Amino acid sequence: MVQPTESGLVVNTGIDYDISVREILETFHEQGVNCASIGGQPSHVASWWSDDALSDLVELCDSLRMTIHSIHCPIGTDHNLCSVDPQILAKTVKGMERAIRAATELGAEAVVFHAYALQDPLFQRVRTIETHLEELILLAEALNVQFAVENLPNEGCVGALYAIMAVMGDRLKFCWDSGHANLPGSGGLSLLDCLRDSLCMVHLSDNDGQTDQHLIPGMGSMDFDKIMKKLAKIGYRGCILLETKRPRGMTLVRAVKLNLEAGRTLLSLREGYTMGLGQ
Ligand SMILES: [Zn+2]
Secondary structure: OOOOOOOOOOEHHHHHHOHHHHHHHHHHOOOOEEEEEOOOHHHHHHHHHOOHHHHHHHHHHHHOEEEEEEOOHHHHOOOOOOOOOHHHHHHHHHHHHHHHHHHHHHHHOOOOOOOOOOOOOOHHHHHHHHHHHHHHHHHHHHHOOEEEEEOOOHOOOOOOHHHHHHHHHHHOOOEEEEEHHHHOOOOOOOOHHHHHHHHEEEEOOOOOOOOOOOEOOOOOOOOHHHHHHHHOOOOOOOOOEEHHHHOOOOOOHHHHHHHHHHHHHHHHOOOOOHHHHOO
């Protein structure tokens, strides 16, 4: 498990991909967020992609005393570890390698990726993933970074997730994303029971059950009381990582404040259930 930070809370820079990582981290710092994760959209990947950008980011985090908890591998249609297109595959692997190296430089404990798995037969996708994951996990192990795969929102992806976890065993960790788990055919809370021994982090956001809206917990239809009870029950004591988007019309500062409030409420809910289990 990725070790909890002092506050137990992590906020993702994807709160607004139109604002630079620098400005977001400065705002986090001003608002009392001292632990962040970096989102996988191109505009934020740019903050660690080149050597120069990465050393600037390391310097910024040092000056703000900001801990980087984890890095998301690049996401988008040209990043797909299951792709049969050799160019896309090469680009994906390169992106994941760079993310692992960036994590090392930034002192981040984990790198998370999406296993896209839609277009080919399951065995073929898993074999493609397995071939490349072996090398990527070796690199991550050598650099002391945890490598984690995230659940994605559909049945094909859930099937691929179980298959990959079965093939890679304990060397690959699991990141449970509440927003993805709340969408149709996505496995929901049962993923937490089935993959509890591999769970190393959780990404929390809310939605309406239809689209991955990345709402602040409490603003959608999800039952976070039930989620915190489940996390307490399976013994998850790691960080709560908030992966939300700034609501339209709300300032970044206000969105960060609301994330902190929601995160603290979630932590105290989990603590309550954890204490209840001990009695
Ligand atoms: Zn996520």
